[in-house]
Amino acid sequence: MPDRDRPSDATRPAPPAGAQLDDWNLLRSFIAVYEAGTLTEAARRLATTQPSVGRHVRELEGALGEALFVRLPGKLKPTQRAHALHEAVAPMKLATLRATQLFADAHEVLVGTVRIAVSEVYARHVVTPWVAQWLAEQPELEIELSVSNRSDNLLRRDADIAVRFFRPEQDDVIAACVGGTELGLYAHESYIARHGEPQDFEMPEGAFVAGFDRETSPIVPLFRGTPPPRPVRFRLRTDAILAREAAVETGHALGVYLADVAAGIPGLQRVLADRFGLEQEVWLCAHPELRRSASMRFVWNRLEQALRARLGGDAPSALSPASAPPGP
Numbered sequence: 001m002p003d004r005d006r007p008s009d010a011t012r013p014a015p016p017a018g019a020q021l022d023d024w025n026l027l028r029s030f031i032a033v034y035e036a037g038t039l040t041e042a043a044r045r046l047a048t049t050q051p052s053v054g055r056h057v058r059e060l061e062g063a064l065g066e067a068l069f070v071r072l073p074g075k076l077k078p079t080q081r082a083h084a085l086h087e088a089v090a091p092m093k094l095a096t097l098r099a100t101q102l103f104a105d106a107h108e109v110l111v112g113t114v115r116i117a118v119s120e121v122y123a124r125h126v127v128t129p130w131v132a133q134w135l136a137e138q139p140e141l142e143i144e145l146s147v148s149n150r151s152d153n154l155l156r157r158d159a160d161i162a163v164r165f166f167r168p169e170q171d172d173v174i175a176a177c178v179g180g181t182e183l184g185l186y187a188h189e190s191y192i193a194r195h196g197e198p199q200d201f202e203m204p205e206g207a208f209v210a211g212f213d214r215e216t217s218p219i220v221p222l223f224r225g226t227p228p229p230r231p232v233r234f235r236l237r238t239d240a241i242l243a244r245e246a247a248v249e250t251g252h253a254l255g256v257y258l259a260d261v262a263a264g265i266p267g268l269q270r271v272l273a274d275r276f277g278l279e280q281e282v283w284l285c286a287h288p289e290l291r292r293s294a295s296m297r298f299v300w301n302r303l304e305q306a307l308r309a310r311l312g313g314d315a316p317s318a319l320s321p322a323s324a325p326p327g328p
Contacts, residue, residue: 189267192269203233222278
């Protein structure tokens with residue numbers, strides 16, 4: 001017969017809950033006091049106040065129901081329970097330090113893809129060699145080159161970053177002028193050895209000018225002073241700039257180059273500089289996501305530094321429309 005005075009399992013009260021030690025702040029303060037030996041030194045290590053550390057220790061002792069330290073003159077001596085507790089929670093400190101290190105490493109090891117829009121000339125002669133070096137430095141970084149002479153829409157995310165030869169018109173695009181170059185007319189030294197340096201736009205027999213095909217960019221703004229009485233005849237017509245350059249470098253043609261690019265190609269000489277040329281600003285532009293992407297900021301910073309060094313641009317200044325992006 002059941003004992004009427006003994007509560008059944010269904011009505012028996014639950015045992016009192018044990019101490020809840022899930023407050024990391026209490027444990028963090030305990031570890032600091034255990035290792036430092038005083039509240040003052042523990043507070044210094046934690047960059048907090050001595051009363052806060054003391055309150056945490058008292059709360060922890062209240063939860064455990066016993067003292068963790070014996071108060072001695074100028075020192076707190078851990079009890080046996082404190083030794084046992086420290087042995088149990090010390091791995092939490094190591095885990096926190098490891099997590100902090102991983103977070104720091106995440107800022108050093110760049111992961112993700114950055115898409116750069118660049119003209120075919122700058123892709124071939126300027127940007128690609130730089131990109132190859134950056135990829136060697138950052139093994140988790142990936143870069144896509146959108147090589148075209150059109151203007152990709154950054155706000156539509158056709159690209160993340162663009163190198164352009166005009167000031168951007170989109171208000172929300174981050175932009176900085178990184179220097180300037182100039183369009184000019186060039187001949188190879190073998191052309192000049194064969195035909196002499198040109199004095200006008202009339203080509204000697206066997207020579208020709210390599211020019212546009214369907215490209216709509218007008219050539220008239222490149223003439224200084226009075227344009228030639230007759231339109232310049234393009235006997236080789238192609239919108240592929242690298243193809244035009246290849247023709248010039250055979251020594252049979254004249255063609256238009258960017259001055260900073262021509263300076264790096266052996267044998268090229270500028271001709272008719274007083275009659276043909278156009279200054280070009282070079283702009284670095286980016287989508288506003290630049291401010292939140294470490295990978296984009298890395299590529300932007302490297303591009304900006306390299307372009308300013310190449311083009312003689314001033315030191316970085318405030319960007320449009322907002323201040324410069326933070327460094328990684």
